[in-house]
Amino acid sequence: MCEDLSPARSNIPASESPPGSPPHAGFRSAQPQGVTVATAGPILSGWPRQIAWSEFRDLERRPSGESENAQVAVELRPSRILIERENGQLKLGNVTFRMDINRSDSWVVAGQKSTALLAHEQGHYNIVGLCYRDLVAELQRLRASSQSQLAREVRRIMGQYDRLADTLSAEYDSSQETDHGRNPGRQKAWETQIQNCMQTGTGLSKPA
Template sequence: MCDNPSPARNNRPVPPGPSPDIAHAGFGSAQPQGAAASPGQPGPTLIGWPRQLTWSDFRDIQNRPRGESEDARISMGFRPGRVRVVEEASEHRLGEMEFEMVLNAAGSWAVVSAKTAELLAHEQGHFDIVGLCYRDLVAEARTLRGRSRNRLLLAMREHDQRADSLTREYDTQTEHGRNQANQQAWQRQIAACRQSGMQLTAPPLNAAE
């Protein structure tokens, strides 16, 4: 994902193949359900998001790791399936394939004594911010056309960079969840974007006042 991830999440790619550290829990029914293919229009789809986090997704620890200033961290990754490129009229597009948003259980932890509904909601925000960016990535991937396969795939990196930028802004503006007014503003913004399909942007902070 990124060379210098947000302090509250370690959002690095997960290599292909099964891993005992990946949690494969079910996901919820919020709309839109990722970037699903339209009938008669096969193409990339997103799985693994949206879903509701629980404390069982985190490894229990008794104290913060050295150098940490927070009481929980969610670790995520993006696993592309087998890439299929289809040629149409001398251009290339992505064919049927799955992009999977995954949790890295080994990198997701919470201090037992600090577990609260508010802290879990903050970590859910990290998860949903990245999920929304991946949803948009997959939706755009369905429309991309290009004469070069590399150009087609490289064009999707901007969504990964946007996820990293938004999650940093989220932590800064919410003070890692401690500023409840700003936290609630972000939660409303995330919920609205999940329901409407709009691209996520930072919320106007006076909306919580």
């Protein structure tokens, strides 16, 4: 299972700032500053990569109410955010969205570690990675006429991809699909679909 700790959840969207105060572009902690020099804009780091059991906490048994043997929790953290002006509009400047595993919320039953189970959790990580790849690409294209509009659009887009990641992860785990990795045929179909999307740049959908 994948528990998604995305920035739209872990960073509370800031209220619109009074005139003259620095905007937060939808984040509580970052302090954007307006600049005029064009940069590459937002980028995603920490994905794609192979995850490892060393990034999970070992448990003796499943937590109460759980029906599977592992859970990976993904988090996305933005660096300090800059806002740039381009042809009279505003856009996000240099910001790195770091995607990683939140170890405190990721766990595995120590006696149940296997290559197949880790591959299933890798699938969760890649599903979220594909969603955040597309999130960052959309943020790169985002333009707005004001700082408040830019912040609203950033929050909207992040929420949209959070929900998509949740939906695809739940579908991946469903009894009709991989059944938490217990259905090897559907597990292979998802892995193939995920790899194709990573290689071609297309958006992820349920494999046929």
